[in-house]
Structures are given as structure tokens and as C-alpha cells.
Amino acid sequence: MWVGCNADIHEQKLMVEELLEANEQQALLSDQAYEQYQRAQQQRQILLDLFADAPAMISVVRGPEHRYEFANTRFQELVGQQDVVGKTVAEVFPEIVSQGIVAQLDGVFRTGQPVMGQEQLVRLAGPDGQLRDCYFNFSYQRFEEKGRPAGITAYAHDVTELVLTRQALEQLRGRATNAPESGLAS
Amino acid sequence: MPLSPFDFQQARVKQVLFKSRLRSVLYGVREAEPALFAYAENPLAQWIQTVLKPEFGALAAVRELENTLQQMLRTGQNLATRYQRGLIEEARAGLDQINDYADQIEAQLLSLEKTA
Numbered sequence: 001m002w003v004g005c006n007a008d009i010h011e012q013k014l015m016v017e018e019l020l021e022a023n024e025q026q027a028l029l030s031d032q033a034y035e036q037y038q039r040a041q042q043q044r045q046i047l048l049d050l051f052a053d054a055p056a057m058i059s060v061v062r063g064p065e066h067r068y069e070f071a072n073t074r075f076q077e078l079v080g081q082q083d084v085v086g087k088t089v090a091e092v093f094p095e096i097v098s099q100g101i102v103a104q105l106d107g108v109f110r111t112g113q114p115v116m117g118q119e120q121l122v123r124l125a126g127p128d129g130q131l132r133d134c135y136f137n138f139s140y141q142r143f144e145e146k147g148r149p150a151g152i153t154a155y156a157h158d159v160t161e162l163v164l165t166r167q168a169l170e171q172l173r174g175r176a177t178n179a180p181e182s183g184l185a186s
Numbered sequence: 187m188p189l190s191p192f193d194f195q196q197a198r199v200k201q202v203l204f205k206s207r208l209r210s211v212l213y214g215v216r217e218a219e220p221a222l223f224a225y226a227e228n229p230l231a232q233w234i235q236t237v238l239k240p241e242f243g244a245l246a247a248v249r250e251l252e253n254t255l256q257q258m259l260r261t262g263q264n265l266a267t268r269y270q271r272g273l274i275e276e277a278r279a280g281l282d283q284i285n286d287y288a289d290q291i292e293a294q295l296l297s298l299e300k301t302a
Contacts (some may be wrong), residue, residue, distance in 0.1 A: 016213040021205035023199075030199040030300070037192055 062151035258287035
């Protein structure tokens with residue numbers, strides 16, 4: 001009887017000891033995980049700060065419906081400072097759906113094949129609703145999470161002024177070439 | 187940076203750790219070191235100081251949480267003293283009070299988590 005009781009106490013003590021050891025380990029693990037989490041958060045913040053003021057339009061859309069998760073300062077300028085986070089590309093730019101841009105995003109999301117474009121014409125609606133020609137150098141790239149397609153990162157430069165200036169120059173050159181050589185014929 | 191569920195999970199782990207350490211004292215697994223009951227050295231108190239206060243410093247709920255934790259530490263010290271005096275069963279029965287404080291802390295953490 002006494003022996004049994006003693007064994008019970010010993011067992012109880014052992015259980016408390018094991019429980020303590022498990023909790024100490026869990027606390028240690030939890031501290032390590034937290035440290036990693038904080039480091040990841042800090043790194044994420046550094047990248048976000050870098051992207052936020054980068055001299056290009058950077059945005060991240062998530063899911064097959066291409067819902068904005070991040071848009072940097074340059075991008076916000078393009079959309080008249082409206083808050084795009086949470087909205088889909090089609091909601092922010094209804095005018096581009098018929099121009100094949102959303103289909104392009106669908107393709108990138110589906111296949112994982114990045115798309116790069118040079119001086120792609122996009123007709124964007126201005127604040128007055130009028131469509132204006134804009135040209136972009138851009139790249140769309142799919143990102144994955146846990147091995148599954150998660151969204152698309154988009155990087156774009158507005159090269160409208162460059163393209164319009166070049167077009168104007170070409171027109172001028174064309175006119176100069178076609179013009180009769182003044183005065184020499186007479 | 188706003189607090190996440192992960193931050194509050196940290197607090198819960200720290201609070202369970204205190205109960206486990208106290209239990210180990212009352213079952214003779216560990217010596218009762220003064221640091222176990224010192225507020226400044228308590229992991230949950232340190233979490234309140236370094237994680238919670240920078241976000242919620244001015245809230246009355248933070249002071250309430252600190253009070254509950256201080257009461258739990260005092261009660262824990264009292265139980266350890268009883269154990270050292272040989273009042274073993276009485277000291278172990280007192281763990282119920284510690285559980286009550288732990289429940290209060292859990293409720294206070296939950297309510298703070300909702301405001302986060």
C-alpha cells in the first residue's frame with residue numbers, strides 16, 4: 001500500500017516535470033518563431049518602403065479575379081489617388097476589359113508565363129471619362145504561395161510622352177521628306 | 187506595427203509557462219527561485235511592457251491586465267511559501283486560485299485582441 005502510494009507520488013512528480021519541460025520547450029520555440037516572424041515583417045517593410053516610392057508603377061493583384069493588394073505611389077497617381085486596394089482590376093479600369101488587358105492577366109495567372117510589353121497602347125479614361133492614349137513598358141509575373149498560383153506582380157513605366165514625342169518627330173520627318181524642294185525647281 | 191493574433195499567442199504561451207513553473211515548485215520538481223515571482227522578470231510582464239504597451243499603453247484594460255498578473259504572482263509566491271512551510275496539500279489546492287487568475291488574464295487578453 002505504502003509502496004503504491006509512493007509510486008503514485010513519484011509518477012505525479014514525473015508528469016509535472018515532463019509538463020514543465022514541454023512548456024519550457026514550447027516557450028522557447030514560440031520565442032524563436034516570433035523572432036523569425038518579426039525579422040520577416042521587417043524585411044517585408046523594407047521592400048514595401050522601397051517599392052512605395054520607386055520611380056515606376058508597381059502593383060500586386062491577388063487571385064484569379066486580380067484584386068489589388070498593393071499599389072505604390074506612382075500607381076496611385078495614375079488612378080487619381082483613389083484607394084484601389086481590395087478592388088479588382090476590372091473595377092478600377094473598366095475601360096481596359098475590352099482592350100484585352102484582363103485577358104492578358106488571366107493568361108499569366110493560368111499559365112505562369114510572364115508577359116513583358118514594350119510601348120503597349122492602353123486607352124485609359126481620364127477624370128472627365130474621355131479615353132486617352134497611354135503607352136507602357138511593363139511586365140506581369142505570377143507569384144505562388146504553397147506551390148499554387150496566388151497572384152500577379154505588375155511593374156510598369158509610363159512612356160507615353162516618349163512615344164508621342166517620337167511619333168511627332170516621325171511625322172515632322174515625313175512631312176520634310178514629302179515636301180517639294182522649295183524654290184529649286186523654279 | 188499593429189498587433190496580430192501571433193502576438194497574443196505569445197502572451198498565452200508565457201502565461202501557461204508561469205503556471206507550469208509554479209506547479210513544478212509545488213510538486214518538488216524545482217526550487218522556488220525569487221525570479222519566478224518577480225514582476226519585472228516575468229515573461230508575460232515583459233511582453234506587456236515591450237509588445238502591448240507600445241500599442242495600447244494608455245488603455246485602462248492594460249492596467250487591469252497588469253493588476254491581475256501582479257495578483258497572480260503574489261498568490262503564487264504565497265503558495266510557494268506555504269509549500270516550504272510543509273503545508274503541501276494546502277499549497278497545491280491553491281492552484282485553483284492561480285487558474286482563476288489565468289482565466290481572467292485570458293479574458294482580458296481576448297478583449298484586448300478584439301480591439302487590436
